[in-house]
Amino acid sequence: MSRATAETTTAARSLYSRARAPSAAELADIPWLPTLDHDERAAAVDDLKVVRVATGELLCRVGRPATYWFGVIDGLLKMSNDSEFGVPITFTGVPPGGWFGEGTVIKREVYRYNIQALRKSVVAGLSVRTFHWLLDRSIPFNRFITNQLNERLGQFIAAREIDRMSDADARVARSLAALFHPVLYPGVGTLLRITQQELGYLVGLSRQRVNEALKALQCQGCIRIEYGGVRVTDIDALRRIV
């Protein structure tokens, strides 16, 4: 455990040195960028950094001062809301298009979550400084952030309900539905790239059980199982699973 901690600490330090300017394709995947006017967008683009993270790498750790507002360009992250002494309270997956940490950045506090890559991912970061600069002058940016906070509150309430559910099929269904959230995770579309192994880790079930649940959901017509991912065919039906 101590060795793993040392490795991730080193990795976190080198995150910044590995960061590079985003490509045009990566910029196109940032949902709030098009809402900005010319100057604001230019400033944001100038400040944005992207970095590749390996499986298991930690992006933020509870207690560290917030330096960036992060967004997932590609891959899958796990956000765990840990208690003071490291007991995990909730797990949430963060798929492409998801941005997080705004609450912490706004208050200039320390991170309250651990963010770990569940697979090889590409993550973008906007500095706290530029974040506040945008917050102080752009109404569309404020609207995006407000909406983001509001939707995430709903996500956490849903996550608590999911935790209480005993039926594994329903838990998988709800967790999937959460990941297909069009507002929080616009980058997902209809095909979510997630392996059954990763989903199991997120939901707290074995891969075998997830496999069973997915097959059941497929039979009910909510989803289609694909290699390395899940496609939703009926998101409303998926949300209604009891």
Next chain:
DNA sequence: TCATTAAATTGTT
């Protein structure tokens, strides 16, 4: 570009 091989993921017991 295509064929071969390795790696990852899934389905099943």
Next chain:
DNA sequence: AACAATTTAATGA
């Protein structure tokens, strides 16, 4: 947890 089957990714001609 282990195994076989399937799909994708990587390699090299």
